[in-house]
Amino acid sequence: PRDQRTESAECLIREGDVVIVYERHDRMKQATVCKGKEFQNRFGVFPYCDWIGKPFGSRVVGKKGIGFVYLLKPTPELWTLVLSHRTQILYVADISFVVGFLEIGPGKVVLESGTGSGSLTTSLARSIAPLGHVYSFDFHELRAEAAREDFKRNGLGSLVTVAVRDIQGQGFPEDLVGRADAVFLDLPQPWLVIPHLGRYLEGNVPLCSFSPCIEQVQRTCEALTSNHFTDIRxxxxxxxSYDVRTQTFGSLSMTGVKEEIAAENLSQVRKLSGQKRGRDGLKQTEPLVMQGHVLTTEEVTNGKECIPALSSSSDIGLSKNPENTGVERNSSERIVARPYPETRGHTGFLTFARQGSNLN
Ligand code: SAM
Structure with missing residues (x-):
């Protein structure tokens, strides 16, 4: 069993371990190490037996020296990126906000519904370890079973109990009254549960409800208000996310360099114009600026450095003082910042509240 491993042995990959196979920062997969089998991707073929005994974090090369990947130890953040999507899931920005605002820490007991794909539950489990517990409920039997299986594979089985229950219809089980330190809902109609939550939230226990649509939020807030909840936010x-890096530009007066910069700028313009629509359909076009001046297309193509508008030193937390950060280390080096094209837009709204009667 995992617990019997020493700390250094924890870092070595063993038969049966779950590994995050890192191909690129935006391309990772999960794999279970199984002697005699192979992991395949577009870069090559990787026999699992080559991975056993290597430390997590190793770079391994494929058969015949073709291709390479990194083998990472699963964390809740990485798991959220590689899990099988059986439902819509919470991502790390919302998850960290939930964990922080609900003050979930070691030893706490959390009630959650629905379990879904277990993305949030995995982070909750890490936060309450080693002595706390997450009681997670979903009315979909197969989803509950698959989530249980995932938690077991990730060594979280003892920290999470997944039960099949219609929380909107039946509420949480009686035996959990007075046990919870926080309650989290990711349900289609949370307003149906809210009237029954009172006894679970006694003692100023915080509640959070996630909903993708503002109409759901409105109905949730109405239910919270009419059930005397307070602190509703x-x-x-x-x-x-920004890709911040130092980029070298040649002097505009040097022969030949101007064309080089123009070519660089054109390629940046192309990259940026490819970001016009994010996955949520929102416009994400960035104007190009240099020292506060928004560049015209002509200026860009004629060889001025281009930096997306939001990359001014204050926006990226850097000082203009060269001794401090080296923003302008010499005439040809600049720190530039570009938003990543895969920046996530709207996922949902998080509504927090506490039971009013306990605050009186
Ligand atoms: N938060 C989860 C995650 O990060 O992976 C995703 C939750 S998913 C969007 C919503 C889940 O709620 C689904 O798995 C669905 O089966 C479950 N659900 C819907 N109605 C329910 C109900 N009345 N009682 C319990 N679970 C319910």
């Missing part, structure tokens, strides 16, 4: 978490 709804958040939308939007995450934007």
């Amino acid at each position: 709804t958040f939308e978490v939007l995450l934007r």
Whole structure:
């Protein structure tokens, strides 16, 4: 069993381990190490027996020296990126907000419904370990079973109990009254459960409900208000990642360099114009600026450096003082920041509340 491994042995890959196979920062897969079998991807063929005994984090090369991947130890953040989607899931931006706002930490007991694909549950389990517990409920038997299987494979079986129950129809089980430190709902009609939550939330226990649509949020808030909840707050978490790097530009006066910069700028323009629509259909076009001035297409193609508008030093938390950060280390080096094209847009709204009567 896992617990009997020493800390250094924990870092070595063994038969039966779940491994995150990292191909690129936006392309990862899960695999279970199985002697005699092989992992295949578009880069090559990787016999699992080559992985056994290697430390997590190793780079391994495929058969005949073709292709390579990195073998990472699963974390809840990585698991969210590789799990089998049996439902829509919560992603890391919302998950970290939920864990922080519900003050979920070691030893806490959390009630959750629905379990779905277990994305949130995996993070909850890590947060409450080693002595807390997550009681997760889903009315879909196959989903509950698949989630149980995933938690077992990830060594979380003892921290999570998944039960099949119609929470909107029946509420949480009686034997959990007075046990919860936090309650989380990701249900289509959370307003049906809210009237029955009172006894589970006694003692100022916080509640969070996730809903993708604002109409659901409105109905949830109405139910919270009419059931005397207080501290009702709804958040939308939007995450934007930047690729920040130092880029070398030649002097505009040097022969030949101008064309080089123009070519570089054109390729950046093409990359940026490819970001016009994100997965949520929102426009994500970035104007190109240099020292506060938005560049015209002509200026860009004629050889001025281009930096997306939101990459000014204050936006990316960097000082313009060269001694401090080296934003302008010399005339030809600049720190530039581009938003990643895969930046996620709207996923949903998080509504937090507490039971009013306990605050009086
Ligand atoms: N938060 C989960 C995650 O991060 O993976 C995703 C939850 S998924 C969107 C919603 C789940 O709620 C589904 O698995 C569905 O079966 C379950 N569900 C819907 N109505 C339910 C009910 N009345 N009682 C219990 N579970 C329900």
